[in-house]
Amino acid sequence: MDPQTYDVAILGAGIAGSTLAAILSRQGFRVLLLEKGAHPRFAVGEAMQPQSSMLLWILGERFDVPELQHLSCTQKILRHVTRNVGVKKTFGFLYHDEGQPQDPNKGHLLVPPPTPLASESHLFRADIDHYVVKAAIKYGTDYRERTDVVDFELNDDGVVLRTSTGEVFNARYLCDGTGHKSLVAERMGLRPEVPPLRTQSRTIFTHMRGFQRYDDLMAPHERPGLTRGYYEGTLHHVIDGGWFWIIRFDNVPGSESDLTSVGLTLDMRKYPQRGIPPEQEFWEVVNRYPSIARHLQGAEVTRPWVGTGRLQFTATDSVGKRFFLLSHAHGFIDALYSRGMINTFETIHALAPRLIQALKDDDFDPARFEYPRKLQDAMLLDNDRMVHNSFRSFANFETWNAFLRVWLINILFGDLRMFRVCLKYLESGDKADFALLDADPLPLEPAPGEDPLEDMRRFTDTTFDRWEAGEIDAEQAATLVFELLGRSPLPPIHPWGDPAAHHTDVLPEKLKQMIEWGKTEAKWPLNRWFDFDLKFLERLRPDAAA
Numbered sequence: 020m021d022p023q024t025y026d027v028a029i030l031g032a033g034i035a036g037s038t039l040a041a042i043l044s045r046q047g048f049r050v051l052l053l054e055k056g057a058h059p060r061f062a063v064g065e066a067m068q069p070q071s072s073m074l075l076w077i078l079g080e081r082f083d084v085p086e087l088q089h090l091s092c093t094q095k096i097l098r099h100v101t102r103n104v105g106v107k108k109t110f111g112f113l114y115h116d117e118g119q120p121q122d123p124n125k126g127h128l129l130v131p132p133p134t135p136l137a138s139e140s141h142l143f144r145a146d147i148d149h150y151v152v153k154a155a156i157k158y159g160t161d162y163r164e165r166t167d168v169v170d171f172e173l174n175d176d177g178v179v180l181r182t183s184t185g186e187v188f189n190a191r192y193l194c195d196g197t198g199h200k201s202l203v204a205e206r207m208g209l210r211p212e213v214p215p216l217r218t219q220s221r222t223i224f225t226h227m228r229g230f231q232r233y234d235d236l237m238a239p240h241e242r243p244g245l246t247r248g249y250y251e252g253t254l255h256h257v258i259d260g261g262w263f264w265i266i267r268f269d270n271v272p273g274s275e276s277d278l279t280s281v282g283l284t285l286d287m288r289k290y291p292q293r294g295i296p297p298e299q300e301f302w303e304v305v306n307r308y309p310s311i312a313r314h315l316q317g318a319e320v321t322r323p324w325v326g327t328g329r330l331q332f333t334a335t336d337s338v339g340k341r342f343f344l345l346s347h348a349h350g351f352i353d354a355l356y357s358r359g360m361i362n363t364f365e366t367i368h369a370l371a372p373r374l375i376q377a378l379k380d381d382d383f384d385p386a387r388f389e390y391p392r393k394l395q396d397a398m399l400l401d402n403d404r405m406v407h408n409s410f411r412s413f414a415n416f417e418t419w420n421a422f423l424r425v426w427l428i429n430i431l432f433g434d435l436r437m438f439r440v441c442l443k444y445l446e447s448g449d450k451a452d453f454a455l456l457d458a459d460p461l462p463l464e465p466a467p468g469e470d471p472l473e474d475m476r477r478f479t480d481t482t483f484d485r486w487e488a489g490e491i492d493a494e495q496a497a498t499l500v501f502e503l504l505g506r507s508p509l510p511p512i513h514p515w516g517d518p519a520a521h522h523t524d525v526l527p528e529k530l531k532q533m534i535e536w537g538k539t540e541a542k543w544p545l546n547r548w549f550d551f552d553l554k555f556l557e558r559l560r561p562d563a564a565a
Contacts, residue, residue: 105141109252224282297326
């Protein structure tokens with residue numbers, strides 16, 4: 020092979036591009052990672068979920084990249100990566116009515132079950148992304164920063180890249196992880212000007228320091244009284260037409276950070292752009308809600324404000340002749356529920372083994388990549404439906420109270436899907452078990468009547484359509500969703516159909532109760548996720564950091 024030809028060229032050294040580079044280099048391939056900017060650098064997308072943490076554990080285990088597993092646990096990050104990290108032990112949602120103090124009875128605190136497999140973190144992305152780039156370099160990636168690729172050619176025998184300074188690079192395959200401004204998507208005509216997506220939101224964000232924990236502003240009798248507090252995870256302030264994120268990097272012992280990521284995402288139908296500075300608009304909205312204003316009192320902004328246009332975009336295809344668009348070059352919906360990291364790592368998990376085999380066979384037929392292509396499309400559309408219905412539900416606490424449970428049961432089974440595969444692998448020791456993820460039905464794929472969870476999502480979507488059309492009111496819409504929750508075959512760890520039951524603390528005994536239900540009472544297809552034995556968690560390699 021020509022010594023100047025790489026096996027794979029990757030555009031963009033964000034967490035997606037550098038993760039794929041580390042995996043491919045670890046397998047012995049020649050990888051070129053090209054970055055227009057330089058590390059360390061600011062990035063958002065800071066909150067993990069159980070699924071994203073488990074996917075990092077899976078990627079590290081399957082492809083022998085322990086650096087990725089170091090990111091799957093807060094204590095491992097503190098030990099191996101950076102002292103700038105927060106913990107995410109809760110999802111917190113506080114609903115606010117304009118002009119009124121927040122009613123504690125309009126809050127939801129959700130505590131996921133702890134397991135020794137992985138834990139969720141708030142990632143200070145400047146440190147995390149740089150760490151993954153260094154891991155890729157360690158395994159042999161040729162990393163070039165401040166390198167702006169301005170043109171490329173896709174030929175029968177490879178890819179030719181040209182930079183703004185006249186450099187030329189050759190590769191057998193091209194992966195684009197550059198995000199919305201993807202050169203490949205633009206030049207190949209893959210980016211529709213108006214994306215066929217229902218969510219229409221924009222965001223304003225920065226980093227701050229110096230304001231109090233929300234729990235400390237609550238009277239003792241107003242707190243949920245669970246094993247964890249709002250400050251120990253990602254806190255969302257929910258309003259009609261939008262939501263705030265509060266992501267603390269200073270909420271775990273051992274962290275040396277004093278920063279908090281703060282952002283406001285707005286429904287553009289209710290908050291069209293007015294051409295005012297993002298900082299001014301942010302505080303205008305904050306000051307309409309007394310409890311949010313009180314929470315952020317004393318905050319000091321530590322970096323320039325960013326205000327975006329519409330966040331949503333997609334591509335008409337993510338695969339072509341010798342190229343693949345990684346998750347955030349293919350499309351994006353909204354940061355709500357931290358879905359972006361899951362989509363990124365699951366796409367890499369689907370792509371990497373197929374690309375490795377294509378490199379070995381020297382055969383890059385786009386048909387080889389049909390599964391990751393379909394997976395990306397399905398995840399994006401499913402996320403669009405979930406976020407769009409969330410914004411619709413924000414208009415009224417009753418509808419939001421109902422819809423949050425639809426999201427929660429969806430995420431519980433999404434977590435279980437990852438957990439099951441990890442347990443199957445720990446039982447067998449066979450990395451081929453990780454490919455079981457590819458056999459699962461794609462989001463939106465089950466026909467009516469095949470999957471009660473998909474039926475629930477469709478019913479809620481249709482019910483909100485009726486509400487939006489004026490056929491029913493908000494109270495009727497919420498009642499219909501609660502009635503469905505109450506009669507659905509769901510694990511008995513929460514009174515799903517009871518509007519008054521807001522908080523959920525999935526203690527270890529509740530996790531065991533859910534698994535026992537799945538093994539003895541759940542019907543097909545829900546019982547398919549429970550064919551594992553918890554005792555195989557004992558086979559996890561001991562790690563002092565965990």
